[in-house]
Amino acid sequence: MTTALNGTDTVTAQRPAHRDGNVLRWLAAYTSSMVGDTVYYVALSWAAVQTGSPSQAGMVMAASAVPRTLLMLVGGVIADRFGPRKVVIGSDAVRCAAVLAVAALLFVTSLGLWPLAVLAVVFGTVDAVFMPAVGALPPRITSRGQLTRVQGMRGLAIRFGYVVGAPLGGLGAAMGGAAAAFGLAGLLIAVSIPLLISVRIRELPPDDAVGTRRTAWRDLRDGLDYIRRHRVLAPLTLAIALGDLGFVGPLNVGVTLLADERGWGALGMGWVVAGFGVGAGAASLLLAVRGRLPHAGHVVAYTVLAGSMAIGALARVPDVVAAVGVALLIGLLAGLSGALCNALSQTQADPAHLGRVTSVTGTVSLGIAPLTMPLFAATAGAWGTGTVFVVSAAVCGLGGVVALCVPALRRAELPR
Incomplete structure (x- = not known):
């Protein structure tokens, strides 16, 4: 359930971001999602290389870029219409379900390149909505004076995701193949969902909301x-x-x-x-x-x-x-x-x-x-x-x- 930051919550919003439990829950969710993303890309590249030729693997890895590029402007409209928190939670849920579904299929059978390409397209499509929503969320969870600090914390989370996620993905692929790596990625993304649900956000005044009657x-x-x-x-x-x-x-x-x-x-x-x-x-x-x-x-x-x-x-x-x-x-x-x-x-x-x-x-x-x-x-x-x-x-x-x-x-x- 979404909680508005007002009254006593406004005092909380004025705390330094690194001491604000609300911001730290968001940061934990974002970090878990970023680590999961990196593990996913390692798993996808490994599965694609094991299944097809290098050029085919490259096409699979590039498949997510097309919908992400074409749909990101629409993703920004969706983030503003429905609120960035709801969109981020929904995006993580879809990404988690898609990755775990592929992991389950790989555990019971061997997949060709097409299911991997479909997964990449789904991930890229969801990214087109997820990324604008992630960018719009910080002003809703902290005060304006803390946004620079939050950007620094977000940058550290991204670096942590790269440094930790790549070895984790490699370890998962080495121990259990691409199925284990995909499963690990899905679980890490899943961890972010309850954390995001617990994050309190500042609701916009009704006059500032994107009009629901407009196209x-x-x-x-x-x-x-x-x-x-x-x-x-x-x-x-x-x-x-x-x-x-x-x-x-x-x-x-x-x-x-x-x-x-x-x-x-x-x-x-x-x-x-x-x-x-x-x-x-x-x-x-x-x-x-x-x-x-x-x-x-x-x-x-x-x-x-x-x-x-x-x-x-x-x-x-x-x-x-x-x-x-x-x-x-x-x-x-x-x-x-x-x-x-x-x-x-x-x-x-x-x-x-x-x-x-x-x-x-x-x-x-x-x-x-x-x-x-x-x-x-x-x-x-x-x-x-x-x-x-x-x-x-x-x-x-x-x-x-x-x-x-x-x-x-x-x-x-x-x-x-």
Whole structure:
């Protein structure tokens, strides 16, 4: 049963997020779900490789990206219409049921690629609803002044999910095959559901709710118009999009190409990726502990610009040790700018529109930007890896230029 945060609950909402039991229950649910997600992707990739060819396995792994990209804007409308908490609980329930169903089938029979592809499509479709709802939930469970700290805590949960989930998935697959790994993923996602049910949320005033008599298309148009007219959200959304478009290629494809060209090997590539993860984790820890950084708009602009220069420098480093150091710096700067951008979005947006605001940035970050990875690889083959790193750095740097050149964004502050 949903409980509104009012009266004595408002006092609770003003507590530091890391001491607020309500936020900690949400964090535990989110962490369990993130670990389960990572275990699921390990299980899916292992099952696909064991069942089909490498190219077929790649198609299965990519199958979830299509519905996630096409439907995320609709997912934002759903999150705003029905409330992010209900949508997150429902999404986790569907994901849990789908994963456990595949696990049960694998225990009794061997599956071909088609059931795995269907599972990937279902997961991607649910993700299109889940991700905007997750982004819209923090302002409903804590005060505005704690949202930066919550973003830091969320970043730590994501890093924890990657670090713990991948070995757990591998262990499950090694001991019991893909069926055991899928079963473990489903159980971890299931743990998040009762925790989310126990989370109290702040209900919106009736006048702020998305109109139930309007069509979903009208609600989507209103959300896009709301972003376009907003003095801070419009340039912030553009800055986020440019930053992600310039960042995804170098991190996901460029590091592999550099490791191959420079003779660093798989181990060297792993150290570089780990350097990025450590830097991003340090940024999340800083925000979780500090809770707020002054001059947020300026910090976003300068960290994006500095991060873009570091991306360009990564292609010029002489050895793997230097590459790890630069990757750590990129992770730190990207972690700070990303968390602050999310915090600014959540504090600037009307909570009634936050699902749609999150869906727009998510469509670029999680849908369109990954599609540039094949283009990055092809361009690197034609023009050289170093040249494409510089181009990507320039695109990323444009996001910082936007943040600096738009006064409303440059002067934006986070609430105390």
